[in-house]
Amino acid sequence: MKDLIRQLLAELGEDPSREGLVDTPKRVEKAYKFLTSGYDADIDRVLNNALFTVDYSEMVIVKDIDFYSLCEHHLLPFFGKCHVAYIPSTRVIGLSKIPRLVDVFARRLQVQERLTNQIADMIRDKTAPLGVAVVMEATHLCMSMRGVEKQNSFAVTSAMHGAFRDNARTRMEFLELIKLRSAVPGVREPAGYACVGDD
Ligand SMILES: [Zn+2]
DSSP, rough: OOHHHHHHHHHTTTTSSSSSGGHHHHHHHHHHHHTTTTGOOHHHHTTTTTTOOOOOOEEEEEEEEEEEEEEETTOOOOEEEEEEEEEEEEEEEOTTHHHHHHHHHHHSOOOOOHHHOOOOOOHHHHHHOOOEEEEEEEEEEHHHHTTSSSGSEEEEEEEEEEEHHHHHHHHHHHHHHOOOOOOBBBSSSSSSSOOOOOO
């Protein structure tokens, strides 16, 4: 990877051997390895015995989870908040594991819509809940830095399964609890679209 970065610097019109850039390939490699470390993560190890059988079927919410990801169309960051809710049937996930699950999928090349779905699907698959909902709000640097449609550089996406899809009251209770005013998820379309990658 270091050779490629050196080549990229030269293609950009830089001198890769100048003092400020000489260690850049090493740093960039390290940074990208970390930012894409989700590919190597083993979900079962992340969850590591944090699935518990319980007699509890009220809504569990973890909101305002910070996340950072890379848009797969431009390799530029998008980042924001993730809100997760589910209604257990027989199993719960240790609360501290949910942000780690978000990181596993965020630390890959992503589009926001797929990232949102992957988190929801994983919680559904691991806990077989009565319902699961994930809402993500993010700023996309590929749009805001390039001055493309600034009003849409903030995107909201949602994935709803089970009770959150079928029951408007459950969905509204969740949205009320996360105080999301910018969108009405639950309808399939997100309120704003993430980078569409066509330029
Ligand atoms: Zn992009």
